[in-house]
Amino acid sequence: MFWKADADSPRVLVPPPIIFLTFFLAGWGIDWLTGWSLPLSQTLRFGGTAVLIGASGLILIAALWCFLRERVNPEPWKTTRAIIERGIYAYSRNPIYLGMALLYVGVAVLLASPGALILLPPVLLVIRIQVIAREERYLEGKFGDPYRAYQAKVRRWI
Template sequence: MSGDTRDHPGVIAPPPLVFAGFLAAGVLADRYVSGWSLPLPALPAKVLAVLLGGAGVIFLADALGLFRKAGTRPEPWQPTTAIVTSGVYRVTRNPMYVGMAHVYAALALAVGSPLAMALLPAAILVIHRGVILREERYLERKFGDEYMAYRARVRRWL
């Protein structure tokens, strides 16, 4: 332990802003620089976008509801008061980020932006390194064995 007594994980940026920044960069680059678009038939692309977006919203809504029920804050720059392990948290330790990634993909698909789609792995990498790994260290430090047992049972992503 480094002697750091902050009661938050010290994430690099709010995760929604990370995803929004990469999405905006890709869409704007496609619109004003590359002129590219995804060569997908309109109806299948829209159906896939709705399915991805719907799945993302379900992940986000369930995760946020469970945080509210547990009386803890979802913002990773705020102190965590409980480990949530029910609902969607039985499937993934990071349902909010899984949900955000799904919504990002849905939006990139809906607007037909190949660069935004290509930037999704970079956004996920930034979330992984700048948010998730920091959160995991924080939760291990704060909750010890309880968090380590949860981490051993449930995958980080899906």
């Protein structure tokens, strides 16, 4: 860990944006080394990118707004004092990671990067195991039954 995590936190080892960026750059590097490129028209590349990045932006803004409104830290290495169940969190327990995944796909489509798209399932698996699992254990330990009730009624992704 290259920063100081609060003792009362999920103690996520690497910030999720760094995880997504690392996998994306590895995929783009594969494209560069192999000469791979997705055969997409400019219309599909730019239109698809606009939709994906636009959706990502809306999801991320909605999620961050919930954190601001509730005065809760979004960083998974800081203490959490409440379960956010309103707004976009009434539909997804992890909208920030969903937004990051859509952004990842949008940029991969823009750059016509098959390598980045191939690495999407592994990056989501790493996020699930190294980030979400830690957060869920932490929240269940800290909030107990109220968090388990939230888990029962709201899906992890969508």
